Amino acid sequence: MALSKITGYLQGDKEKPVNKQQDKEVPAILSNDLSANIDEINKNFGTNKDIITRKFTFGKEQTRAAIIFAKGLVDTAIINSNILEPLLVNLPDHVNPPTIQIKNLLPISEISEENRIDVINTSILRGQTVLFLQDIDYAFVLKTSNAKGRNLEEPVSxxxxxxxxxxxNENLIDNVTLLRKAGVNTELRFISLQLGKRFNKELVITYVEGIANPEIIENVKQKIESIDIDNIPESGYVEELIEENNFSLFPQVQSTERPDRVVAALTEGRIAIILDGTPFALIVPATINMFLQSPEDYYERWIAGSLVRFLRYVAAFIAVFTPALYISFVSFHQGLIPTKLALSIISSREGVPFPILIEALLMExxxxxxxxxxxxxxxxxxQTIGIVGGLVIGDAAVQAxxxxPVTVIVVALTAISSFSLPQYNLSISLRVLRFIAMFFAATLGLYGVIVFFIFFSIHLVRLKSFGVPYLSPAVPYQTNDWKDFLIRLPISAMKKRPKIFKPTDTIRKG
Structure with missing residues (x-):
């Protein structure tokens, strides 16, 4: 996979550049003058000491040649033993370079020919070594990158x-390889794109051919190609630039560090986006129930997995509405509270100088x-600050x-509930909604909470992710997809893929 991907890019048959204006420009190409080619490449990089040019002659006719590479991005041992040594030391007498035989002399796994200067510049910055020969109007791009990076570790988030x-991890090739290692699948596809005008990075769109809907694939591809920005340091930039509603508090793109989550999404008909330099892959389309699910739900028996999943839905409700309901009951609807509980709350609030809203806001x-x-x-x-700080501040605030104490209990229950959500970005959204719900409750009481819930529901019903309703399979109602919604039925019962993604192959194999 790596050979075909990199070779395809170096030969210029990649996807069209992101900038449509640049697509109309004629790219500069090499000449057959070695010195002019070297000067042109070095002029593009400027006076940078990490760009190394090594000139030499080889063969019985003393053919002039040069290699250019970026120090630190290449493995110099490969350059010395697989490029320079075969040409300068072990070159057979019958070879008369420059000829196409040069490709057969170098023990390099990936070699391609390129005459576009912009592609050669990009190759050098990606850790490749470029070999130039006199009287040849193209260069040989040699795979010599030194892929240093963080080791594969357990996901932290x-x-x-x-x-x-x-x-x-942060290495794109490693991440693509992890998906390949998930199992033998000849239908797994990778579309490579380039993002960033000044700091260029590679991005890969991956899907399973025969499952993913071609319309969704094309939609994702068009949105990514339309990105026009100098630099993409992290996949969060891509997430924000391709989502349909930037003003929504809810994430419309799922991010994950787990390859097993990505593979599961691909088999459902969804599409993954992997950016070089970040361990977080993006999955689209996304629905709200996917942020409340965990891969572990499927690794445990279905009854246990269903119970834990349902608890997450309850925790999400508590994280948003519990402080608001507490404020509305205590401030406006004391008659709805059981008598003994109301007396307990009144006695605990004796001497507290702030209104219930200010009290809850201070703790939140x-x-x-x-x-x-x-x-x-x-x-x-x-960890120490989080635990000790909460205990100390809560106890000190009550003593003062x-x-x-009831407010401390409500706030603590809310915080614990938000911690139980498996996706951090959804947790952030619910934390913001919690404060909005508290102000509605402090203004109109229980009616304010109901109004907030109505607005909240209207927004979710209207929200979409790449054309897929965000509340599906609840809205619109999909009977078959409810087998893996609030609870998870046995795997043997889920014979069809989620209908909402419109997969081309609706039946799960086996």
Missing amino acids: ELQVRGPRIGF VSIEILREAGLRLPKPIG GIVS
């Missing part, structure tokens, strides 16, 4: 008790600050009479 212990903001502090500090210290 998506920990599981059971399941694969390996996650993506404190919890959010502690959460962020725990994330930014080193891991051992962060600033907040009531």
